[in-house]
Amino acid sequence: MSGVVYLAGVTAVAAVVIAVFLYAPAGVRAVQRLGVRRGLIAPDPPVLPPRVERLARDLQRIRADLAGLDPHTPVARRRGVLAAYDDTLADACRAMGLVDPLADVPEGMDREVARLEVEELLVAAGLIPARTPGR
The missing domain is CATH 1.20.5 (Single alpha-helices involved in coiled-coils or other helix-helix interfaces)
Structure with a gap:
């Protein structure tokens, strides 16, 4: 037993x-x-999903490309980089659940202002760093 x-x-x-x-x-x-x-x-701290992290890296890379464009860069190249940046901003807004102010805004000063608004939304959401003066 x-x-x-x-x-x-x-x-x-x-x-x-x-x-x-x-x-x-x-x-x-x-x-x-x-x-x-x-x-x-x-x-x-919240961990961003890989897609959002990739979008953040893409935004920073394209933003640096825009800032580094030579004044003699062809207009087609400049517009292409700017269009890629706008598309990536829109993707980032959708991924973060934010409203995209760039939608339906024609090219010109209004679009520049809307682009700055989107950047500020994404800075506030912690997706991209704030611009430093002179950049």
Whole structure:
């Protein structure tokens, strides 16, 4: 009889050890969520999905391309880079759930102003850094 009890005890301990290894990460996450809800632990900063991160990199790259265009750059190239920037701004607005002020705005000063508004929305959303003076 004592052999059966011993075997049952060893089996129970093994089951507890396996359960701890399997469910420990879920338990840690549950305790962290409870701590965040109670205000004991600071919440983790939100992680942007990969698509939004790619859009942010694209915006920064195209923005740098625009700023670095030579004054003698052909108009077609300048318009192409600007159109790519506008398209990427619109994609970023959609990805962040923001209204795109560039939609249906014709080329000209109104579009420049709308482009600045979109940039400010994305800066406020934390997607792109603010422009530094002179850039």
